[in-house]
Amino acid sequence: MSSSDKEFRDQLGKFRLENNYASWPPQPQESEVSNPRSKRVSTACDFCRKRKKKCDFRYPNCTACTRAGVRCTIPPPGPQVASASVPRDQLENLQKRVRWLEEVVKRKSGLSVAELPTGTPVEGEGDPDWWYRLPAMVATGGNTSAASVPSPAGSGSSVTAGPSEASTGVGTELPNVGEIFRDQLEHRRPSVARPSSAPRVMRLASLEEAERLAGQYFESMGYQYPFISRPEFIRQLRHIYSGGVPSPEIHNLYHIVIAISLLIGSADPEQAADFYNASQETLPLALQNEDLPAVRALLGLALYTMFATAGPSIWHVLGATMRLATSIGLHKRRSYSSVAEEEMAKRAFWSLYNLDRLIASTLGRPLGIADEDISVGLLRELNDDATEMPGASGMTIPLQVIRLRRIFSRIYQYLYSSLPRLSSQEAATALSQFRREVDDWRMNAPVYPSALLYSTSYYDYLYYTTFLLMYRPSPRNPTPDITSIISCGDSSIQVIRSYWDSYSVGKLKWIWLTLSQLYFAGITILWCLEQNARALRESQPAPWHPEEQTMRRGIQAVIVLLEEFGKRRPGMERLAETFRHQSTTIFSQMAYQQQLDQQSQRSHQPLPPPPPPTCSRTTASLHVFGCTYSPGSTCSGS
Template identity: 45%
Template sequence: MQNSQGFHKFRVKDNNSNDNELERDLDPHGRQKRASVACNNCRIKKKRCDQNYPRCGKCIRSQSQCKYANPVPHAGNDPVRRALEARVRWLEQIVQQVTGFDLAQVATDTRVSGRWEDQRGGSLDQGWWSPSPYAIGHPEGFFLDAPRSRTGSPEETEGLSDVNEVFSKNIDCRTHWARRPFQSCDPVLLSSFQDAKACTDEYFDSLGYQYPFLDRAEFAKSLQGLYDGQADDDFHYFYHITVAISMLISSNDEAASERFYHASRTSLPRVLRQENLTALRALLSLVLFSLFSTSGPSVWHTLGACMRLVTSMGLQKAQQPAETEAQMKRHEWEKRCFWSVYALDRLISITFGRPLGLADEDITVDLPGEYDDQWVEAPRACSMSIPLHVIKLRRIFSRIYQCFYRKPQPDRDGAGGDRDGRLNQIILSFRKELDTWRIDAPVLPWAVHYSTSYFDYLYYTTLILMYRPSSFNPSPDATCVVGCGDASIQVIRAFYESYLADRIKWIPLTLCQIYASGLTLLWCVEQVVKACVSGRPSPWKVQMATLQYGIDAASTLMKEFENRRKGVERLATKFQEQVTLVMEKANMVPAFSETDDPNTTLGFDDPYEGILDDFQFNPLMQWFDDELGGVYGL
């Protein structure tokens, strides 16, 4: 648009002037007509002033104080300026809501790369905001500043940064402050505080020893506030899901548990609105519920969300030493949450034969400390001693799984006798490591079951994983047969004793472990039959009564699963067919069929017999053999 003087006009909508369209003159080249007022410094020096407000360009370069004798003409009444200022304020508010930064307090020429402190006392790594040269065609690199690790220390880089490394170090450790809407609801409560306290204590006295990601003291304090009407809104979810889990593992009241689980679903979005420890604890609680319930979400999918959040927060990475007590406590809770995710990932992934969520070589954070409730170090004498010892076994468990069950590699396996010799050395090394772990286990008077029988259960399941046929050891020798057979009977016995005491949980994890132990026991019997038929000594020394007990107990448990859970019929039928086939072969062998004494033993001595003879438990502790299967509420 061109007026009679040859100048062009443009139109701007002003939100503060009822959307009136305003016109402003431009010269024929599209430049704004120059104002007639310069700043004081430029007017005194008779220099051309660009009239930038509040500081012009020359004053910025000379680091001089820029002042105007009078405001820029019509600055207060110019609708265009008012519209632009209003939009700037609006954009600053959006940035503050999303990131937590108040840009109104930051100078315009401040660099956007680096680590800024926000108003909440936290910090946000801003390096990932800088664009990639592939996106904008900029040839000078990815970031204005060097990328920063989780601890905030700059790293030296030469030339073009690796995009995967840069984004891994910056995006994976970001913190979100976006506020998301959520639906408030009235909590579903037990009748009294005493009932709620007793119910949640069942959780902390069982699963709390295995996965210590919840603060028991803080939970009890919030529980009292809930019944006093003063609890934090986020606590509603943890109350509901913890009560739901406790009802499943203690009273097996699935109907009441479902009611509290559905109540927790209404408050779940509230605790997941941030990427922080609260969200991670919420997901971990949901994993535990899904582990015991048939109505929750997929435990595999939920655990995957936990692992994603862990890597996004960078909890698997090493931390700088804490400088204050508050930082030390924060670091310890981060470690407890991470290693709880790790233990669950190894248990579920290996039991179901699925890939691990995070490789051991990618983990650099150290193990949590043994602190009591007053944050005083108490090695082998506090509630953290149990989960810490379990984590140590899970790391051995993970190494065995990766060594024996990944695809064979030529540089590792070798050929002929060298391979067999190395295989025997690896098995012996792992066995000594496992025996040392079991001997060094702490025995705690207030948690006898979880510091004795629970450790036995983990020990035997790990032996089965190591000794049974695998891709690395497809043809186990006599030593492996002995280890598999003895460990399988112990695991089956644990589950069967729990079944007789009506404490077993009919969940997929239990089914997998019973089925695997039963098949392993049948495989050991088949190896004995093959040795007897070929005229070789029997590789396994076992009492006939013990062997028959293990097979009958596994068959009974599989039959019960078939009656209680849909979809198990085919698996139970297949197992029973294997039992019939193997026992028919066994009855054809004189060593089995002609034995009248049920206590008759077959085979030669266990090469590891006596390895635990020097291990003496505390005489004040009662050894609960019938509770071996109590782990995970079995």
């Protein structure tokens, strides 16, 4: 029995609620203070009052009520209250709940309302002078309640910096005033509970079909961007197909995941659009709070725009997502209530990080966040059952991708900036160091047994696209050396080959990023061939010596894939035609140069001008990496 409970029981029969019962506890009246012998008001229970017997006020039942076997109740506090009597213990339960709610308000908002009369306005800061305590915070190391900040996971709890992050006093570290004032500075919207259900749930023909599409998503995009918990998603999926109505954030994720999966499988685009439109109905509710569910909703929208021909700009979506993620502190090392909560926050941030690096480098735009500003740790290799298995977990692939993206980021920031141009020696040294790091990454990157083919082919693709970023002409290294030309050409062929391998087994994802990388690899091959032709015109040896048949197959593969893109995205036919003309012109120049070299060795007679290029589209069939392709057909090999 606590002392507060005993005190309350002792006073239960001594207090009286006035008509203005909002102010509690009641203050003694002036007459009571001056006359301590004033008559005490009795609060005998209803049973004793009816029998006109003295009540001993025992709690929760008096002795008379206990003997009679009836519930001990007391009369209402005033005529303005409902006439029904209330159990004696209900008052104590209500008082406990009031105290608990006051503590919740204080912990969540920093407002102390226990001493405020009911009805007192508490909007704003509560205590308008609380920020004057900042000098004291500096002097004491910042360990005050005002320095706590909302949980980055959006759970509503507050997180205080640990020993390694706390301020240690004047002269060492100042408190983060920006975080202390963040709600006032940013005019942040208060978090409001989302509705418990959302309207218009679209369902597929069966739960089995829905689980198949969900598995298709998690076995492709889920390996790259694991911001959705697969077990939790499947649990919610079964709830939906058992007749349940999901909450807005679950409603949004369910529909956008199914829409993405339908596009991955090249299904009916109208069905995918229907699921996307359904997800948009609850997007405002999913984004109403600045929390982790809002980050997930934006990441799902960004992935959809990578596949769909319509929708918002992925650059704008990722920009908003990065702002939100940094606002709630996902990029920082924080304390969490559980390992699961911490890992899901990490997965959301690193998924955003990977997308940001990919889109920024593809579009030639600045990175959304500098690596120097990131202090959150890397992912743990946890399976769906929360067991940690390094090198053999579903998180093995995204963890290795993150490690490469961090090297990728340093390459991008070093070579693609407005800093002065590098000298030949500086560029060679930097590229050599980056090459060692990328090679070490590829040699040490483990594969995930459940996705062996996927992980190895994906690693190879990332490996060679990183080389293209390194060795192609850049603002700080505009005139690559022979090593760079060779690496560009060889890497381009490997990038095209990896895409062709995916296409030939029906696993190519028809997204605009694929188009960009594929077209760029093809253009890079033509650039390398042009460097060869330039060197020969200057009586210099050609720098790049590819295996000619492999190189020609790479060019033909680009033509085939661009034509296939043209069936899915309007305007690609013209791009394919332009590339075909460029490649034909290069090959014609190469043939003429070879003829020139052969005849110059036999005689010094002048040669006729080179013949006009002929379009390779007239060829009856193209032999591409072991496949035979005829215009208007699909690959007949494997």
